[in-house]
Amino acid sequence: GVRQRVQRRGEAVGLLATGLLCSTESPFQLRVLLLLLYSSLGAIQPACDVFDQLDVKHILLDTLSYLLLDDAVRLGDTQAAGQLCDAILQFCADSESQVPDWIVHSFDKFTYSKVAEMYRFRQRLRSSHQFAIARTEAVHVHLQAADSTPLEAEAMLRSHSSLLALTLLDDDAADKLRSNHALGAVSRWDADGCSVLAGFMPSSCRSSAHVINRSRGEQLQWLKVRSLVPHMLHAVVNASAAQLHPLLDSFASVLDAVLPAQPLTESGALASYDAASWRAARLLFDVSLAVLRLFAPDASDAHLQPAADAQPQLADAVTSSLASVSGLISSIGAHLSETFSVPTRDGVAAFNAACLAELHTFVAQTLSWALLLDQCWAKLLGTAKKKKAAESAAVEQVRAAVHGFTRDTLRPAFAAVAALLESAAAQARRVDTLFDPAAAALPSLFEDRSVWDSVVKRLDQ
DSSP: OOOHHHHHHHHHHHHHHHHHHHHHHHHHHHHHHHHHHHHHHHHHHHHHHHHOOOTTTHHHHHHTHHHHHHHHHTTTHHHHHHHHHHHHHHHHHHHHEEEEEEEHHHHHTOOOOHHHHHHHHHHHTTBHHHHHHHHHHHHHHHHHHHHHHHHHHHHHHHHHHHHHHHHHOOOHHHHHOOOOOOOOHHHTTTTEETTTTTTTTTOOOOOTTOTTTTTTHHHHHHHHHHHHHHHHHHHHHHTTTHHHHHHHHHHHHHHHSSOOSSSSSSOOOBBBBBHHHEEEEEEEEEHHHHHHHHHHHHTTTTGOOGGGGGHHHHHHHHHHHHHHHHHHHHHHHHHHHHSEEEEOTTTTTOOGGGGGGHHIIIIIIIIIHHHHHHHHHHHHHHHHHHTTOOOOOHHHHHHHHHHHIIIIIHHHHHHHHHHHHHHHHHHHTTOOOHHHHHHHHHHHHHHHHHHHHHHHHHHHH
């Protein structure tokens, strides 16, 4: 059970920490394993402390930053994830600007072999898989840090327009990427096919930075998924159906390739957290495209302008999609409510660190994207209403569906999350020593009820 798994990991952390204290050589592999165990417990801050002790800098950022980046994103430590992404991007930018000087210096010193070496080094960084990951996840981190309003999101996306332009990954660009990850830092802990990390590496809620136990094809597919989201948000914020349409087609195609078709069981229970979360995102963007076609038709793209007889089908699609999203959000919320706590030895409920990543993903991805898109829809609906144009029954149907989604799904979901996170923080503070890493892992945002209350008030308006 959960209790036994956490106890095993706690014992492993204790053994490794003791070994490092007694060692005069500070073995690298022990620190790597301790870092991964902390991350598996949801204790991202201790994991960051161990990563700092590894002294990863310069070229090691390209080969070893994967050890922390995915878990920092997955567990909601935007500061650690942002700093690591910025360090990777800065190293690559500095190296790109310095390589010409190094080549000139090599010619001056008649060390011609260094010229070819410097050229290969530059090509290695330009095609680095980790560099592409850092570009993509940096945009996501900045989006999470920004206030979830169309104005703030638009300002953030515009301020990172050059970075955003580089994140979109097509098949040709993906084929040119090369992995420089030093995966041996983890795989050498496998003995006779039995890994000491077996069962310690949860597979759900992973970002594009997760490269352990993923094939190259899966890595590139998830990088495509994550790279498409900021572009689609940018298209919706700018009310451009022409931009959103091809992006959404690519997004749906990649998701179909990497996720199971059914996120829920026949009884409505959660079958796959990732499938439910990303299925909800796909439906939200489907609704966005339909709303844009109805309320902000693009004169430059005739096939996206709905004819009068097509409006009822669009309205039915919006209503159906929003109903499906509401069902998925309800199922995810029920799943989190059931799994967010476990009994301790004395029978007192304690926060379950195993669901910390799912909790963060639900807040930072499903609900935050839904809130941002919902406000974009509301803005379009408000603009259309001010024009006082005669509205068809289909337009009225869409207006009612969007308002119903805000009132009956988003507002209750944020209110429930506020109560859930407050309860989780309180439980994490009273747990026994085996759960201390989980208590340390709770971001301050999760403990601040006022943040969620302000979101609920905004939705009330």
